[in-house]
Amino acid sequence: MADTQKCAHPICKCTVAPGGPHGKFCSDHCKESGQKTELRCDCQHLACR
Numbered sequence: 208m209a210d211t212q213k214c215a216h217p218i219c220k221c222t223v224a225p226g227g228p229h230g231k232f233c234s235d236h237c238k239e240s241g242q243k244t245e246l247r248c249d250c251q252h253l254a255c256r
């Protein structure tokens with residue numbers, strides 16, 4: 208089993224390793240935007256460009 212899960216941000220496509228520096232999110236961007244609805248993810252990761 209892969210030990211990664213999707214970023215907790217609804218529109219983010221990134222995967223996050225458990226125990227990462229941003230918790231359930233892939234980045235601080237997603238962490239701060241997690242409660243808002245955005246048109247697209249802007250976390251700068253390749254999966255979201």
Ligand SMILES: [Zn+2]
Nearest residue numbers: 219248250255
């Ligand atoms: Zn993203």
Ligand SMILES: [Zn+2]
Nearest residue numbers: 214219233237
């Ligand atoms: Zn994310």
